[in-house]
Amino acid sequence: MTQINTLDPGASPLDYFGFELRRYREAAGLTQKQLGGIVYCTGSLVGQIETARKLPTLPFSERADMALETDGLLARLYVLVMRSQLPAWFQQVAELESRATEICTFQTHMVHGLLQTREYARAVLGVLDDTDLDDRTEVRLARQRIFDKDEPPVFWMILGEAALHQEIGGRETMRGQLERLLSFERNPRINVQVLPFTAGAHAGLQGPFNLYRVPGDPTIVYTEGYGSGHPTANPDTVKDCALRYDHLQAAALSLKDSAELIRRVMEERYGERRDSGGEPVA
Numbered sequence: 001m002t003q004i005n006t007l008d009p010g011a012s013p014l015d016y017f018g019f020e021l022r023r024y025r026e027a028a029g030l031t032q033k034q035l036g037g038i039v040y041c042t043g044s045l046v047g048q049i050e051t052a053r054k055l056p057t058l059p060f061s062e063r064a065d066m067a068l069e070t071d072g073l074l075a076r077l078y079v080l081v082m083r084s085q086l087p088a089w090f091q092q093v094a095e096l097e098s099r100a101t102e103i104c105t106f107q108t109h110m111v112h113g114l115l116q117t118r119e120y121a122r123a124v125l126g127v128l129d130d131t132d133l134d135d136r137t138e139v140r141l142a143r144q145r146i147f148d149k150d151e152p153p154v155f156w157m158i159l160g161e162a163a164l165h166q167e168i169g170g171r172e173t174m175r176g177q178l179e180r181l182l183s184f185e186r187n188p189r190i191n192v193q194v195l196p197f198t199a200g201a202h203a204g205l206q207g208p209f210n211l212y213r214v215p216g217d218p219t220i221v222y223t224e225g226y227g228s229g230h231p232t233a234n235p236d237t238v239k240d241c242a243l244r245y246d247h248l249q250a251a252a253l254s255l256k257d258s259a260e261l262i263r264r265v266m267e268e269r270y271g272e273r274r275d276s277g278g279e280p281v282a
Contacts, residue, residue, distance in 0.1 A: 007051060013080040015052045020077065022050040024068040039063035055135045056081065058142065082142035085135070089229045093210075093222055096231070098146055100153045102213040104245055106195075106204045108160040110168070111177060113140050114147075115157060115190070120177040123169030147190070155190045158204075158248050161197050164265045175270040178262050185259050193252040194261050203247035211238075211245060 009019035025035050025046070032050070033043030039060060048054035056064075061078040065071070083094050097103065097114070105112045111120065122137045146152060159181075167174055184190040195202060210222040218233040221241045232238075253261060 012052070013077065013084040014055065017056060017074065017077045017081050018050045018052045020070075021046075021056075021064060021068075021074065024064075024070055024073075025050075028068050030067075035064070035067060038067045055085065055138060057138060058145075079142065079145060082139050085139045087227075089227070092231060093229055094143055096212040096214065096220055096222070097143060097153075099214045100212045101151075101215055102154045102156075102211075104156045104158075104211040104213075105208070106158045106210075106245065106248055107163060107208050108204065109163050109166055111159065111163060111181070112157050114144055114155065115180065115184075115192075116140070117173070117177050117180050119169055119173040120180075123173055152189055154188075156193070156249075157191070158193050158195055158245075158252050160195050160204075161261070164194070164262060165269065171270045175266055178266040178270065181262055182259055182266070185255075191255055192258055192262070193249065193255060194258040195248060195252045196261065199251045202251050203244040209241055209244075211241060 007015055007019050007022075009016045025032070028035075030038075031043065032046040036043040036046045039046075040063065041060060045054065049056050049060070056074070056078055058075065058078055061074040065074045068074075083091060083098075086094055103114070110124065113121065116124070118137060118141060121140045122133060125136050125140065126133050147155075164178065168177075181192050184192060195204070207223065212220040212222065214220070218235075219238045219242070220231050220233050221237050222229060222231045224230070252258070
């Protein structure tokens with residue numbers, strides 16, 4: 001177990017966060033319990049974060065910044081902490097997400113992590129492994145902060161219609177996820193197109209892939225397997241996947257028609273069910 005008096009701020013971003021939190025708290029003359037009372041948590045939780053035994057949340061980081069007058073330091077460190085908790089093979093992808101000006105993704109059976117709701121992400125991450133599920137869910141959702149930047153990336157997602165019907169996490173979770181997708185209808189930087197079943201054979205039959213465009217760098221293609229990721233800037237691969245993406249966009253429904261399909265599936269498949277007396281049923 002990590003002891004606070006031996007915490008090495010250079011050991012990891014999480015250790016550095018805990019070290020700085022303790023340093024600012026002590027400089028403010030506050031106990032862990034007192035700070036916890038200010039930021040709406042227990043003193044024990046403050047102690048666990050200070051000793052790198054618990055991940056901070058974004059609300060905790062922001063409230064601690066205000067309480068300790070740190071000029072946003074902890075909220076900025078939070079991003080590094082979350083990225084450091086990603087699997088090693090995925091950290092390069094998270095870096096690409098943070099630097100890209102345009103992200104294009106094709107997904108066959110699941111909503112991309114950057115657009116997942118908390119409940120949907122939790123259901124996805126909890127398959128076969130529910131250890132540290134709260135923390136792993138928080139780490140995934142933290143990636144979505146790229147959309148809070150002054151100049152967020154343009155994000156295009158082509159989503160196979162099957163993903164609308166694959167009931168991940170239950171009906172309520174799916175309804176919430178589809179509502180989330182519909183919330184981007186008037187956001188020109190986040191675009192969702194559905195590839196309908198009627199498209200038949202299409203250019204993405206080999207599986208999902210992402211394209212990342214970063215100013216001054218080559219376009220990167222990313223594909224993923226079980227427990228591994230495969231980014232490449234190989235010009236032939238990039239050219240091939242860019243062409244495939246163009247064809248997928250041509251085969252997909254328009255943004256407007258995609259939203260209409262999502263809305264129809266949400267209401268018909270995941271709408272509130274009622275008994276013969278008109279009462280909601282589970």
